[in-house]
Amino acid sequence: MGFSAYTEGLTGYYIGIYIMVFLFGITIGSFLNVCIYRLPTGESLTKKNSHCMTCGTPIKWYDLVPVFSWLFLRGKCRACGSKISGRYILVESLTGILFVLTFIGFDVIVDGLLYPALLCLFIAGLIVIGFEDYDTQQMTVGVLLYLAAVAAVTRMLTTLLPKAARGCDVTATDGLIGMFAVSVPFLIFGFVLTPLIYSLFVSEDSKAARKIKKRLAKMSGNDKERAKLQKELDRHLSEIKKTGPVYGFGMGDIILMAAGGLMYGWKAAAVAAFTAIILGALYALVLRIKASRSDSEAVKAFAFGPFLTVGLVFASFFGTSLMDLYIDFITVPSIPTM
Numbered sequence: 001m002g003f004s005a006y007t008e009g010l011t012g013y014y015i016g017i018y019i020m021v022f023l024f025g026i027t028i029g030s031f032l033n034v035c036i037y038r039l040p041t042g043e044s045l046t047k048k049n050s051h052c053m054t055c056g057t058p059i060k061w062y063d064l065v066p067v068f069s070w071l072f073l074r075g076k077c078r079a080c081g082s083k084i085s086g087r088y089i090l091v092e093s094l095t096g097i098l099f100v101l102t103f104i105g106f107d108v109i110v111d112g113l114l115y116p117a118l119l120c121l122f123i124a125g126l127i128v129i130g131f132e133d134y135d136t137q138q139m140t141v142g143v144l145l146y147l148a149a150v151a152a153v154t155r156m157l158t159t160l161l162p163k164a165a166r167g168c169d170v171t172a173t174d175g176l177i178g179m180f181a182v183s184v185p186f187l188i189f190g191f192v193l194t195p196l197i198y199s200l201f202v203s204e205d206s207k208a209a210r211k212i213k214k215r216l217a218k219m220s221g222n223d224k225e226r227a228k229l230q231k232e233l234d235r236h237l238s239e240i241k242k243t244g245p246v247y248g249f250g251m252g253d254i255i256l257m258a259a260g261g262l263m264y265g266w267k268a269a270a271v272a273a274f275t276a277i278i279l280g281a282l283y284a285l286v287l288r289i290k291a292s293r294s295d296s297e298a299v300k301a302f303a304f305g306p307f308l309t310v311g312l313v314f315a316s317f318f319g320t321s322l323m324d325l326y327i328d329f330i331t332v333p334s335i336p337t338m
């Protein structure tokens with residue numbers, strides 16, 4: 001960050017670039033909104049006709065200006081006055097802000113535009129995956145492939161054309177190690193440890209509870225038998241509640257972290273995973289407390305993807321430097337010899 005001596009006196013020039021990047025970012029953000037809503041249902045992305053979700057009135061072009069139209073209309077449809085989801089302006093402004101922050105991290109005159117532009121392409125995919133997974137608990141294969149492709153192209157370009165991407169401090173080796181650094185532990189955890197833990201501790205009660213529920217549903221009359229079964233069911237359910245939900249990683253999470261590792265290098269990938277796990281654990285704790293206060297039988301599983309994407313975006317800015325700080329911290333300083 002900061003302006004180098006070489007580019008001093010060009011502050012206005014930089015601010016101009018940031019404004020352009022922001023406007024470009026919010027425009028991309030408005031396309032990302034379309035992706036987030038249409039990709040999970042398999043709708044076409046190129047199909048135009050944007051219309052009000054409530055009254056169906058087609059939206060005029062001047063009401064489709066990213067961020068500004070929403071603000072101007074105060075989040076309401078011009079035709080019927082019904083509320084327009086705040087999600088639109090959230091995704092648009094988030095994209096714009098993250099793009100600008102990415103560019104602020106580089107001196108575009110000295111380092112060139114290539115690397116920050118590639119980072120923005122990756123962040124755009126992360127935004128789509130994060131919201132998609134939050135909404136549907138699923139990630140679209142196409143977006144995962146897009147992220148993997150951007151990461152692969154980035155590593156190739158930064159390796160082959162180091163002069164065009166001077167701002168990049170991730171080497172090809174960092175990227176290749178990063179590809180496996182988090183994804184492989186996730187794979188082992190998700191497909192070996194979790195099923196093992198589940199079969200050892202949880203499944204007996206879940207199986208029993210399911211059986212009893214079925215029997216209760218089939219039963220008619222016979223109150224004594226019913227009460228007995230209900231008591232047994234309550235016992236199993238409280239046992240499940242004690243163990244809590246089982247958290248696993250899906251294939252999407254694994255591919256996401258492989259792409260993230262290739263893009264940002266192993267240092268940032270590790271920081272991303274760590275950030276995601278802390279945030280996810282805090283969220284799980286909140287869900288747990290909420291569930292213990294209500295009568296719901298068990299805490300619902302939730303998507304981990306949104307936390308991973310937040311972790312990756314965070315790591316995109318601070319990952320490598322945080323890990324370097326950590327490595328400095330745990331490394332014993334060598335004593336200079338005479």
Ligand SMILES: [Zn+2]
Pocket residue numbers: 052053054055056057077078079080081082
């Ligand atoms: Zn309307």
